[in-house]
Amino acid sequence: MQQRAERREMAVSESSVAELRAQVAGAVIMPGDVGYDEARAAWNLVIDQYPAVIVRAESAADVSAAVRFAGAHGLGVKVQATGHGASREADGAMLVLTAGLTELRIDAEAQTAWVGAGLMWGPVLAKAQEAGLAPLLGSSPGVGAVGYTLGGGVGWLARKYGLASDSVLAFEVVLGDGRIVRASEDENADLFWGLRGSAGSLGIVTGMEIRLFPVSMVYGGNLLYPVAQAREVLRRYRDWIATLPDAMTTSVVLLNVPPLPDVPEMLRGQSFAVVRGAYAGPATEGAALMDHWRQWQSPVIDMFQEMPFAAVAGISMDPEGPMPGAGTSVWMDELSDEAIDVLIHYGTPQGGPPAIVSTEVRHLGGAIAQAEGVTSAYSLRNESLVLHAVGITPTPEAFTHVMGQLAGLRAALAPYLTGSVYPNFLEGEEKWARTADAFSPEVLEQLQAVKTKYDPQNIFRYALDIQPAG
Ligand SMILES: Cc1cc2nc3c(=O)[nH]c(=O)nc-3n(C[C@H](O)[C@H](O)[C@H](O)COP(=O)(O)OP(=O)(O)OC[C@H]3O[C@@H](n4cnc5c(N)ncnc54)[C@H](O)[C@@H]3O)c2cc1C
Incomplete structure (x- = not known):
């Protein structure tokens, strides 16, 4: 219990959060608020984290406001869709919950989908199957589509169609300074390269466009x-x-x-x-x-x-x-x-x-x-x-x-x-400690360069240990 009390001392003051509350449409939850324990929980119940402030984002603009607030108050930012991924606990940090970002559009003709960051694979699969199409989900439809994809994503179609991250055409991303940008082969191509495989260390993805495959x-x-x-x-x-x-x-x-x-x-x-x-x-x-x-x-x-x-x-x-x-x-x-x-x-x-x-x-x-x-x-x-x-x-x-x-x-x-x-x-x-074993030395060096460009303060430091220069 003493450890819990110490963790809570890191909370930011209620008055400084009032401004954030005015800026975001989603809920802003502080330690002691009703709903704090529910909001800080993850799918893996072993996670026992005590964020200084939690934002239930309802839009990319909410995510951006949360990141800007965190930057201004020296807080690190952890993002959570479902909590299946159990990265480092967000003690004393800003926890951004993406479950409210549920936009889902299927383009059957183009065989593509736009998938909001809060979606689990289940609804994406169900909607795609109506058109005889399939995303490259993994073994569980309860896993978050974006979180899974950012780490690579290997499912039951992997040997035939490849990694989920290879099926991405574009991301919408909130950067370390709160800017909302697109990343694709044509826009911010270095960020697009880095996002696919680095498990969420470069920014908060708010949605992704993915290719679908003809599997029913x-x-x-x-x-x-x-x-x-x-x-x-x-x-x-x-x-x-x-x-x-x-x-x-x-x-x-x-x-x-x-x-x-x-x-x-x-x-x-x-x-x-x-x-x-x-x-x-x-x-x-x-x-x-x-x-x-x-x-x-x-x-x-x-x-x-x-x-x-x-x-x-x-x-x-x-x-x-x-x-x-x-x-x-x-x-x-x-x-x-x-x-x-x-x-x-x-x-x-x-x-x-x-x-x-x-x-x-x-x-x-x-x-x-x-x-x-x-x-x-x-x-x-x-x-x-x-x-x-x-x-x-x-x-x-x-x-x-x-x-x-x-x-x-x-x-x-x-x-x-x-x-x-x-x-x-x-x-x-x-996961954090073995970062260097997840990449070749050349890729890790290149990732550090991308990190330096898009998240120089290392605000997104809860997924993997990818340090910006300096
Ligand atoms: C039951 C189960 C089955 C699984 N099956 C497979 C499988 O078949 N194949 C496979 O490859 N993996 C599988 N996984 C692993 C899974 O892909 C990872 O745990 C993944 O990180 C879960 O993502 P999430 O968003 O659901 O979890 P969360 O815990 O919410 O997120 C995990 C991490 O992903 C990153 N992240 C999530 N959302 C965002 C975002 N919007 N922007 C930036 N970063 C983000 C963050 O670093 C976050 O810490 C499985 C896991 C479980 C528990």
Whole structure:
């Protein structure tokens, strides 16, 4: 409690905020105000931040006023759409909430969409599907479209159509001095380059124009094998992905389903080795690829089927509601037998329920690696195996335990890693501290130059550690 009290002492005075209240249409919320606790909360309930002032923006002009106020009062600015991304806590800072920026326009003919910064992928997907089109969303429609895209964005169409950030045509952005500008190949091209991959460190995006893709059905799902077969499944997966066409994006998961009441009974408290994915093409071709598995051994549960892309959330079955969790992520250089043994040690029951609920290795490459003519700050195109491990942390003790297991996993895997990280799958201090590992040295240097030009005071310092010169 003492720590909380100290954090609150950093609040700005009510009188200085009155001016801001007069300038913005959205709510301005101070510590002690009704609604402060709700406004400072994030989807990841582990985040426990105490901003000096919170602005619920309703327009780009509101965002601009909030940033100008922060600059004038020496406050850093953190932006939050859903709180799925769990970057550094905004203690004593300005927290700008974008949930009110919900403009959504689909141009079916041009196959493009304008997506406001407050939108989650769900409504964008639903509206695009009405026109037989799809955005490059990730596994969960509850994730913020803009936040996801700024970090790169890898979903079930990634190997066929590439990164979400490669699908962006233009951004509207509020800069460190509060100016509202557009960034595209033709306007502020250096900013446009930097925004795509730098996970929100250069400005607050208020909306983006993205390309949509002609996808209405996929062949996707999960094959669940008994966890006792994890070693065979992982080795077989390693050999299988080397043969896959780019239309097939997959992952392999060691899954320990929590014993929660809302989980279907046949899964509750059970552990599995799961082959997961989606084929963006005719169902017969997708089914033929999955026969590789079915002919080897019948899974306990076979959920692969032809499905509307609108139902893509059913593939990963990510939790919808806010929940407390901790995770880590690294790029693996190969799924060697030794690396597989480490994954199994940390990701499956070893005499008791494992702290890590999901240990997933996604197979990327394909169109991400081949994006011809696209240059952006995303530096990880040649990486192809990204590990993402997460645990549920309802208590401080559980948090400590999960963090210890995640650290153990990272350490034991060290010989099998490339040394790079994918910022979208990192959280909090780890995300910030590993900034240099998310970019090549040349890209990081160029990002610092862009930062110096557009945010010289480093107002947006809560996402990644990209320092302006001087
Ligand atoms: C259940 C779940 C599933 C996921 N699935 C995938 C997946 O399949 N593929 C994938 O690539 N990632 C995935 N992610 C990671 C996700 O893309 C990142 O966590 C992303 O940062 C979430 O963005 P958000 O806006 O929802 O979260 P927030 O916590 O609101 O934002 C995260 C960060 O994004 C930046 N940001 C957000 N909005 C703006 C803005 N308007 N302007 C500037 N910066 C902004 C800020 O740095 C902010 O700190 C998943 C995460 C979860 C929790």
